[in-house]
Amino acid sequence: MPRTHKKITLLDYIKKFIFITIGAVLMGLALEVFLVPNDIVDGGIAGISIMLSKITSLPLGVFLFILNVPFLILGFKQIGKTFAFSTLYGIAVMSVTTAWLHSVPAFTNEKLLAVLFGGLILGIGVGLVIRFGGSLDGIEIVAILLSKKFRIPVGQIIMMINVFIFVAAGFVYGWDSAMYSIFTYYIAFKLIDIVVEGLNESKSVTIISSEYEEVAQAIMDRLGRSTTFIYARGGYKKEEIQIIYCVVTRLELAKLKAIVHEIDDRAFIAIEAVSDVLGGNFQKNNIH
Structure with missing residues (x-):
């Protein structure tokens, strides 16, 4: 159509x-x-x-x-x-x-x-x-x-x-x-x-962790944000890795870092400002 x-x-x-x-x-x-x-x-x-x-x-x-x-x-x-x-x-x-x-x-x-x-x-x-x-x-x-x-x-x-x-x-x-x-x-x-x-500025977060499945699940369960896995390859050891990518608001950033470090205190976290978020569904999932 x-x-x-x-x-x-x-x-x-x-x-x-x-x-x-x-x-x-x-x-x-x-x-x-x-x-x-x-x-x-x-x-x-x-x-x-x-x-x-x-x-x-x-x-x-x-x-x-x-x-x-x-x-x-x-x-x-x-x-x-x-x-x-x-x-x-x-x-x-x-x-x-x-x-x-x-x-x-x-x-x-x-x-x-x-x-x-x-x-x-x-x-x-x-x-x-x-x-x-x-x-x-x-x-x-x-x-x-x-x-x-x-x-x-x-x-x-x-x-x-x-x-x-x-x-x-x-x-x-x-x-x-x-x-x-x-x-x-x-x-x-x-x-x-x-x-x-707006005051509620968005941030894109890239996370590299060996506990990627647990980290992604915790972000979805406790923060109510969807995550995306990006398949990548390490530049030093050449091993296959999965990167977690998600977009959160500025006010949620501290909580996200706490969640990640609680599970894996050696996780790599890169944060960038996002000028706008279009498409998809940026609304929070229901948290029970």
């Missing part, structure tokens, strides 16, 4: 629209009432826009929109129609929000509080938009295009661009503000991860 694809319902579009709107408004709020009044910049196009607004005295929202739109047009074919329109809508809402809040006084003139709360709200806002299929900064599109041309990882390109932005911020606002800006960006970056991936 042909495989059917899940159709995106009207409710899905409404949900997407609502959360992208909320995220864009939160970013505009963070910029206008926390960061900009305290001479703190963000990374990416937003950071460039803040500095240009400072130099020219033109509204921040104008630069946010004008600088982002060309990159959206440039990368339209690369990022897809849905993502492009979602991003364009988010950027438009963010620009309007900054214009609307421009005359609102700063919530605080204490730079440390501005860094903490500005970074927190910024991260939540951007994270919501990314989670629901959009973006608020054309720097990601630039990085994708440059990555394909020069074979450099997207993350490294974004980091290099942001280094130049924060150095420029040091010349425009002073080096204290540039350092505050780096901490703001770090806080926002961490919050984006939490919003996009």
Whole structure:
């Protein structure tokens, strides 16, 4: 039988629209009432826009929109129609929000509080938009295009661009503000991860033990997680071995290690972060 694809319902579009709107408004709020009044910049196009607004005295929202739109047009074919329109809508809402809040006084003139709360709200806002299929900064599109041309990882390109932005911020606002800006960006970056991936981050665990059957059974019985055996061959003794592979949440990791070491204190355990878990059934089995 042909495989059917899940159709995106009207409710899905409404949900997407609502959360992208909320995220864009939160970013505009963070910029206008926390960061900009305290001479703190963000990374990416937003950071460039803040500095240009400072130099020219033109509204921040104008630069946010004008600088982002060309990159959206440039990368339209690369990022897809849905993502492009979602991003364009988010950027438009963010620009309007900054214009609307421009005359609102700063919530605080204490730079440390501005860094903490500005970074927190910024991260939540951007994270919501990314989670629901959009973006608020054309720097990601630039990085994708440059990555394909020069074979450099997207993350490294974004980091290099942001280094130049924060150095420029040091010349425009002073080096204290540039350092505050780096901490703001770090806080926002961490919050984006939490919003996009959730607090219940998954971990993949690889276990090599001579007691593999007992260990696998204990993980299923006491932790409620399924396991998979991977047949392998030792590199030193060339003996046939079976590797146990399973995926658990971060909160279950300590218990899993205790279970394994209780059975085999010489077991080899390798743990890696998993950005997302798709397919199969990641729900816990019933534990009696």
